[in-house]
Amino acid sequence: MKFVTALSGWISSRNTGGIGSDTSRAVNRLMRPQTPARDLDPLLIWSAAALLLIGLVMVYSSSIAIAEGSKFTGYQQYYFVIRHAIFLAIGVVGGLMAFQVTMRQWQQFAPLLFLAGLALLVIVLIPGVGREVNGAQRWLPLGPVNLQPSELMKLFAALYAADYTVRKLPDMGSFRRGFLPMAITIVLVGFLLLREPDFGAFVVVAAIAFGVLFLGGINVRVFVLLAIVAVIGLALLVWLSPYRRDRLFGFMDPWQDAFGKGYQLSHALIAFGRGEWFGVGLGASVEKLFYLPEAHTDFLLAVIAEELGFVGVLTIVVLFAILVHRAMMIGREAIKLERYFSGLVAMGIGLWIGVQSFINMGVNTGLLPTKGLTLPLMSFGGSGIVANCIALAILLRVDWENRQVMRGRS
């Protein structure tokens, strides 16, 4: 509590003016649940908190065996869960700090942040600087931890797309001035991400950027055209690259080559089947015992499905739906209040979490082809968790500013 007081003190001393002191009050309220947090969206907070905490428990459950049985972790069963908890703490602190930043400031810095994100994506590709794991060069070593620029890029893309759309609102009907510059930018980001390679992150970034453009009123015909081009392009990409084609067909019938290409998915599906309605019980998963690869990251949902059953999966899907729904509602509220940037940022974040969680869960259930995407807020992964927390803080900030405006304080 001392820390929080110090933090709010630090915030008030920095932010002179009405908003600053209000902010510290809000922070105090956030940290003290006995005070009804009327200034913040309770559904959003509780669904996010539930997802984060269930994620923490499930990361522990799904990683015990691999942590205990690996030389890499030093045979410590807490290896992954301790790191996850630390990142969660960093994420919460980061979120509290991000909450202090006004939306106007976010808008000011959006292009700069986006450029910084691009720079990081370039740096990570430099041989010897970026760190390679399993054939993908996605991480920047920063002392004891690794930074994953693509996770930050998702947040920056949401901010930048919103800023871009607001700046180009008059040109939203124009292909050349409204759509093309953004398309080129995304192609550039895509090029960098695919060099890592991180196909999943590219899909999410593109979904956020074009989703925000769509919500920002881009000409529907342009959008339909874009959609057609995207589908053809994706199809070509998949068709020309045997590696992606195999992944695509592997997901259609994992039992065809169940011990080869379909191995991961078939084990994920078995986990679902074993879970039935109520699960085999927390901790009792068999699939996590070295059968299911990436159990604590990409395939966390499969372990949830096995241990907590359909009820557990339903809970997760519903919590994400609530979270995404609240984000979109907050966005619409902001737009109604003519706070376009804030509105588009909120919807962009909603899209991010919605699209990424859907892709991840779709992959786990065999609805979508296998690709490396984590479950937002839940899967193990430092950069991802911190970026998610900051995004939630920004969402809450938009909501809070909305409420301030409605109370006529702005």
Place this chain on the structure above:
Amino acid sequence: MSKQRTVTFNHNPLLRHGLPAWRPRAVMLGLMACSLALIGRAMYLQGVNNEFLQAKGESRYARVLEVPATRGRVTDRHGDMLAVSTPVRSIWAIPTDVNLTPPDARKLAGLLEMDVQELNRRLAAGRDFVYLKRQVSPESAQQIADLKLAGVHQQQEYRRYYPGGEVMAHVLGFTGVDDKGQEGVELAFDGTLAGKAGARRVIRDRRGQIIEDVEAIRAPRDGQDLALSIDAKIQYLAYSALRQAMQTHKAKAGASVVLDARTGEVLALVNAPTYNPNNRSNLSGAQLRNRVLTDVYEPGSIMKPFIVGLALDRGKVQPGTIIDTSPGRMTIGRATISDSHRNGALTVAQVIQKSSNIGTVKVAMHFSPDEMWRLYDDLGFGKPLNLGFPGEAGGRLRPAKTWKPIEQATMSYGHGVSVSLIQMAHAYLAFARDGELVPLSLTRLDAPPVGGKRIFSAATAREMRGMLELASGPGGTAPKAQVAGYRVAGKTGTAIKLEGAHYTNKYVSSYVGLAPASDPRLIVAVMIDEPSAGQYYGGAVAAPVFAQITEGALRALGVAPDAPLVPLQLAQKQGAVVPARENM
């Protein structure tokens, strides 16, 4: 594309364009549809298709493990352990899971008693499963388990241990590494001794560790214990007597079998050379051979009493009937047979006592080939005894129709016919049991067999025993067969070995006898193959072994002496042999 210019004078362009409200709604609807799709898919996987998926899962991590059953123990007739199963462990590995540091590898190799290169060679095998070492002692296995090496696993097994070692080797045989009988009693009675392994279903993680015992499918059924007819004490006696004779006479091989005349039980069965069943590395075929059962030889003179018995039985001759054997030669067809000495006129009893070939042939001439064949067939020659032992020999007894007169003549004194030692011992039961044959048994019988096969009348059998006693007496061929305190009866045999179609100058010396002669309890048969220290007559080589075994065995069984305790052997110092009277 839209050419609509948006340069307006409105300070807020959104008043014209606005942000269409349907778009967030559409996006929202799309995402909710995705959520519903996920829920539907999860319901299908977890509520509908779950059995298929669980079956797939079972096939990947459920295993049916064998629960080993203990093999039955083998004891001798008094319950002494001859073969027991001791728990051991087999160490196996999944090579791809194994990642040994050099010190670990050294430690493991040390515990497995192999060198590090050998260990690494095994682990380099491109298979999922490799035995590092089978049948490791529980202590070493525990130490290996304590190393906690990934990919190295253990499996409970049993190893057979034979406390009797080489003495019992040929009786018991041995089991293979898979605990199945491969030789001897272990093979003959495998069905009784072998347990039936149980099974249980377990779930294992991908590294092979059992994480859940799902169900026991079948409880293991242990094998039944088996009490043999063998008497360990007599077996040891027979073995040491045989070994001693082997050394004295520099023989190539030897065999002996001791039967209980009252029941047909096999009390001892020994072979030399032998082997240690507990350590069967560098084992040769000669050591493995169970000569008592699997080797056939031309028995020679041991065969003579049967045809004489038949002649007595049919009233063709009396013990006192005189047979002229001079001039010690006899021509049948184009062949000539001879005695080693000119005996002149002999009584039938003396024919046996002096082992006269010509006398025997003259007795045999009373019978047609068919009658003689039937006698030999009734005695069990020419067909295996069916004790259940692997490789039991039947010997050679050709159909009577093919016999030429010279062949009938030689067969009467044991040439041109081949038998195994145990067949011969078995046939002598007819003399010991007052004319009756019973089947032999390797297992302890609870009651003596009833209703044997009658070969001779009881009177004939007794008369024959008298003659055989004479043959082992001072005037016979085997005075060295005598035992202090007991009367013995028996017959020597000295056969020239047949190699290919030619007779060689190698001999098989044998002796079959029964004791005590007044009420036979034991039949002891001895065979010494290729004695090469100078002596080769059955009376000099095989008879002393008989005496040694019989004396010890009768004492061990507590049989009452039937002869005055006169130190008969003192009359003849060692070396004072009487081979001159011997015949083939």
